[in-house]
Amino acid sequence: MLVKLLPILSIILFLIRLNKCARILGVFPCASPSHYILDNALMRGLAEAGHDVTLISPFTEKDPPKNGSWREIILDGFVKNHEKHFQDINRLKNPSNPFFIFFTTNLLGNQLTEETMKNPKVQNLLMSNEKFDVVILEYFFTDGLTTLAKYFDAHLILMSPVAANMWNNHVVGNPSLPSLYPDITLGYPFKMSFYQRFRNTFHLINNYINLNFIFYPKQNEIVQKYLPKSIDMRESISNISLMFLNSHVSLSKPQAHVPNMIEIGGFHIMPPNKLPADLQILLDNAKNGVIYFSMGSNLKSKNLPIEMRNEILKAFRKRKEIILWKWEDDFLPNQPSNVFLKKWLPQQDILAHPNVKAFITHGGYLSSSEAVYHGVPIIAIPIFGDQKANANLAEQLGYGRILPPSEISEERLTVLLDEIIRNAKYRENVQARSQIMHDRQVKPIDTAVYWVEYVIRHKGARHLRVTYTDLSWYQYYMLDIFTVTFGLIFIAILIIKKVWSVFCMTNKRVVKQKQF
Structure with missing residues (x-):
């Protein structure tokens, strides 16, 4: 009986080892x-x-x-x-x-x-x-x-x-x-x-x-x-x-x-959860759509220079869309009626909402990947690190535009928002990228x-x-090979030059002897 059970016991022990913590x-x-x-x-x-x-x-x-x-x-x-x-x-x-x-x-x-x-x-x-x-x-x-x-x-x-x-x-x-x-x-x-x-x-x-x-x-x-x-x-x-x-x-x-x-x-991206009740009502009832604005988890919108903030507010005041802004303070001077503030926002769940038309972001890699995952075109305001590179890529791939901090103005922001919201190619491009991102075996x-x-x-x-x-780094990049190769070429040139110099001097002597 024990002999018959040995194969089964072996399989069980194998599975235990396989799934060992x-x-x-x-x-x-x-x-x-x-x-x-x-x-x-x-x-x-x-x-x-x-x-x-x-x-x-x-x-x-x-x-x-x-x-x-x-x-x-x-x-x-x-x-x-x-x-x-x-x-x-x-x-x-x-x-x-x-x-x-x-x-x-x-x-x-x-x-x-x-x-x-x-x-x-x-x-x-x-x-x-x-x-x-x-x-x-x-x-x-x-x-x-x-x-x-x-x-x-x-x-x-x-x-x-x-x-x-x-x-x-x-x-x-x-x-x-x-x-x-x-x-x-x-x-x-x-x-x-x-x-x-x-x-x-x-x-x-x-x-x-x-x-x-x-x-x-x-x-x-x-x-x-x-x-x-x-x-x-x-x-x-x-x-x-x-x-x-x-x-x-x-x-x-x-x-x-x-x-x-x-x-x-x-x-890190999770399936969207139900939004908090106030946000759910706000986004559901946004007939003209929503523009989501966040400078990420490291940068804080409240630390934006006053001149830059005022230009952004001027542009927002003219919009028909709802502006949902991650603002880390209790008060925003000159806040327009269409701008809604929260110190913290469930970004992934917001981007998943169909009424979100555009995402103004710092261009961080997580924000960029979440925008692509949910198919939302972006305007990137890159500040440091990899943000400019990410913003450049979004523009090259046709799902975003770059707004350098030094170029922020009411007119420029308005033009870019109109472009990515009204021009269907930006949403089409980002949704095509979204399909690629979702299309995985596991x-x-x-x-x-x-x-x-x-x-x-x-x-x-x-x-x-x-x-x-x-290999050492200099071996991997063949610096030793190049050094020896160019060294030999240099030595060969010196030898040829020396031989040519001797030949020329000898030739001159022969010519002089013939003349005499």
Whole structure:
């Protein structure tokens, strides 16, 4: 009887092993609410799949997942420090000097890494002797934190809040041709002019110099100070199992990806919920439609310069549509009767309403992806980061227009609103993109869960990694080959020149001898 039951018992034990709960550590120190939306959605998906999740983050979850296990290690004070940097919108604009870009990103990354590593709660975790199967790190200028995966004897997965670009391609060896892929901080269109390609190329070169000779050494110095045992950061960063990209072909131009880069863009977007009663009535009864206006979770509309705000209000006052504005204060001077204010608004649910005709946004990646998902054309007012690049892309793909902050006026805003609302091509283009975004074999969050479990099943999935990780950066870009090649050409030219010089001198002597 026992012999007959052995095959059944084996199958049961196999299924138990297959569905074994994994211990997953998420490290997400960035105090940006928009980043947390992504981080929380990913970790929630893993918890709902039955895994044991620990989350290091500045935020706390009010409604933890019902399945799996959910533990939070809160980085106190991070949110307050973050908010201080976003009070002056004019100061946030991307610097034109590329060296200053590297200076600011280095400063941000070093602060995030050090504040995370020295946090008492993180130090307690480091001293706890706990082990994890996977460490998922948001890849946002905190390369030193990759050492936590090796410290906890775990596989390393990176979560990039943006698409493939020069800031993340290098760690997995993804092609990053400066002629094809503009840096997101420069805000160039994909089809660049000669000058833009020239500047983009040198920006890429400067980035690698900065990484290898300035940023990485400092990051390594920081983590060595706080880790209980020494772990070389360069060793940990070359041991990446997988990188998730918050991107999708519906949101950007198609790009090449190495096998261990997985696109999951839009994974944070949920099916629309019923709106609060007051908003539901307002939107349902908007006979002329609704214009939704939000500057996102980091930027606050109340911090807009007064002159800019007044020009926007002049344009809104002339509209027949209802204006629904995310305004973070109790009072808006000169508020028109058709403008309705809320300190917080359920953005995804609002964009899903059929009466929403246009979305005025800062052009952040989450807002852009939500607009595409729900098929709403946009006017983008980009301020910093990747926002200008996203706005350029929306304009190129025909579902949005750019309104630079310096060009905001009553007349300009009116013209653009009339254009994207009255010209059917903008809604047609964005709805075509929406169909592409919806047309997937499985939900993107299910894709993410599958690949995390895949990495665990295949013990780090080394078979997905390209040989780039075995090469030095100068070997990958063949700088040693070019150096030797041009060196040999230079030596050959010198030899030819020397031989020619000797030949000419000899020839002159022969001529002189003949003359005498």
